Amino acid sequence: MTAHPPSPPDQDADVPLVGHLTGFVDDLRTRGIVVGPSELIDAARAMEVLDLLDRGSLREGLATTLIDDQTHRRVFDRVFDLWFPLGTGKRTVDTALPRTDAGAIDVEAVRDLAAELLADDSAGQDGRLSQFVAMVVDELGRYESTRGEAFSAYQAMSSVNPQTLIARIAAAMAGGGDDELGNRPGTEPVYRSAARARAADLRAAIETETQRRMAARSGRERVAEYAVPDLPENMNFLSAGASQMAEIRRTVEPLARLLAAKLETRRRRAHHGAVDVRSTLRASMSTGGVPIDLKLRKPRPGRPELIVICDVSGSVAGFSQFTLRLVSALRQQFSSVRVFAFVDTVDEVTEFFERGSDDEDFGASMHRMISTARISTRDGHSDYGNMLRGFVDEYLDSVTHRGALLILGDGRSNYHDPRLDALRVLVERARHAYWLNPEARRNWGVGDSVATEYAEVIEMFECRNATQLGRAIADLLPV
Incomplete structure (x- = not known):
């Protein structure tokens, strides 16, 4: 069998190499991979010294200059294969696949x-x-x-x-x-x-x-619609399979570091300290007693409390698990974090997440929580109304004006009573209250969803992927 060197695709035969590289980079950008002008220049310089017929070297050279997050490598490789294919059309071979005596492929x-x-x-x-x-x-x-x-x-x-x-x-x-x-x-x-x-x-x-x-x-564009996967941070929680959820989980640590830095910056900027009357009056002596320059007490920022209530039923388990991983990684940003889980009955599960946060330990914690916690005592289907009523009856004291309440779930209550009155009690008691919903906004209120009714009581945000979730947590959580 004879191997043939790679050749440029027919649709790009008349496009200069620089234009082809620019089109490739533009395709990466449309998929969420950030490539700046300097990276593009580095890639062009790399192509000047690389053997363009050595496809492996070309792939690695462009990957080195264009991407800085290895979780993006799978997307990069798929786009690379479409823009720099191994030849075009049917390849010439010297042999055929083995066949049976009847002529069928063996x-x-x-x-x-x-x-x-x-x-x-x-x-x-x-x-x-x-x-x-x-x-x-x-x-x-x-x-x-x-x-x-x-x-x-x-x-x-x-x-x-x-x-x-x-x-x-x-x-x-x-x-x-x-x-x-x-x-x-x-x-x-x-x-x-x-x-x-x-x-x-x-x-x-x-x-x-x-x-x-x-x-x-x-054509390249049509194939790319189904052949190129989403970036891990843009994968939909509710439709992701096991392998995709594993990719999403790998984004937890870098995302947690970024969010921790953002929360710390907000904390420093948000606390300016109260006015120090004595120091202000002393300073006003130089202006005839007019307090022109206000003197502030040294700020003593404190970490807020966080209460998390998450639906761990099968329909949203992936979303809840990822969010709990993220919250667990951000524990040091809060004075205390209490976690409650439910399917149709709510139970506190904080103790299951107080140890190590690595992937193996967290998976074991989730398994122990689902196996032993009192989170399903009725028909095993989500019942948000029963959860809210039970939380108000048993755990209302955990919600205070010093912290924030975060509810995770799709709001699909299987046509049970939503108990809006119980949700109002929680919202009024908490300093901040937010609901993160992994479903697309267009599906809220459709079928057994009571998300639109809950959204009238509590601020609800669409969080279908890690990007939206990270943005919500960075912008909403108190400092």
């Missing part, structure tokens, strides 16, 4: 070939692996749509199924037969780990090749 033989190539380090260097990926996409991922020939990464991967190759890859990497204990080759953790990584690389390569073929057919 899927098992294809999987054996995939495992053999993935276990061979030289296959990626001499182009055999990339040629194999091209054949898989062309022969297993191709289908006829209403608009003509199209390619599906899902269809191609369903046939190859990289996850089922891990054992075969590990065995091929280990070589030989069973050892003296009768163990199959490749069962050692080092081989399994390497095999999992190479299977993931195959999946990524199939996705990239599919996007390249579809971009050549439908």
Whole structure:
């Protein structure tokens, strides 16, 4: 099989290289990646010395100069693949996928070939692996749509199924037969780990090749609509899957540092101290007793209290968990933080979050809280009205004029009584009261949502992603 060097896409054939780079950077900016003029200049200078035919070096050079947050790398790579694809159109190959005697593609033989190539380090260097990926996409991922020939990464991967190759890859990497204990080759953790990584690389390569073929057919912009993911801080809490929530959680620490700095700055600026009458009168002696210059007492800013009530039912669990992680990371900004959780019944769960805040400890705390706290005693569906009534009856003293009340939830009460009177009691008692809702504002009041009714009593803010949540906490929490 013969590998071909990358060539510029047809749609950009007449665009100067600088213009192509600028278009690539503009695309990154529209997706939320901040790239300033200096970074663009650095990228242009890097391209002057990089081998443009070495696509790996070009990718790393541009990534180094254009992004400073590694959580943005996945988005960068997808956009890079669309703007700097590995050639255009169908690739020329010297062989075909294995077939049965009846002429159909032999899927098992294809999987054996995939495992053999993935276990061979030289296959990626001499182009055999990339040629194999091209054949898989062309022969297993191709289908006829209403608009003509199209390619599906899902269809191609369903046939190859990289996850089922891990054992075969590990065995091929280990070589030989069973050892003296009768163990199959490749069962050692080092081989399994390497095999999992190479299977993931195959999946990524199939996705990239599919996007390249579809971009050549439908255009870069159309493919980007579904192929380029959102930045972690812009992912929707309610629609994020397990892998996406893991990406969102990685934004907690940097976001917490930024918010802590903002809150501390606001605290310093907000406390100027009361007027010191004695010092002011003394200073007025030089102006004939007229107190022109007011003297202030030295400010003694105190940290406010924070009460958090969060819905941990399945529909908003991801949002509540992320927000609790963020609040836990900001504990030092408050004199005390008390956390209450509910599904249909409210219970204090502060003790579960008083220890370490690393990912493993926090996950264990959430599991213990959900397993042992008294948060669901009725039908297991969200009941905001029962929660509010129970909170007023049992925990009203925890809300004072020295702190803030933060309620987290979508306001979907499964058609139960919303108990607006109980919410009014809490709002009137707290110094500040806010409700953070992970649903889009357009969905408030739709179906069993009573968010619009609650919004008439308490200030409610849309917080569908980490960006909106961070902005809300930075602007709303007291200092």
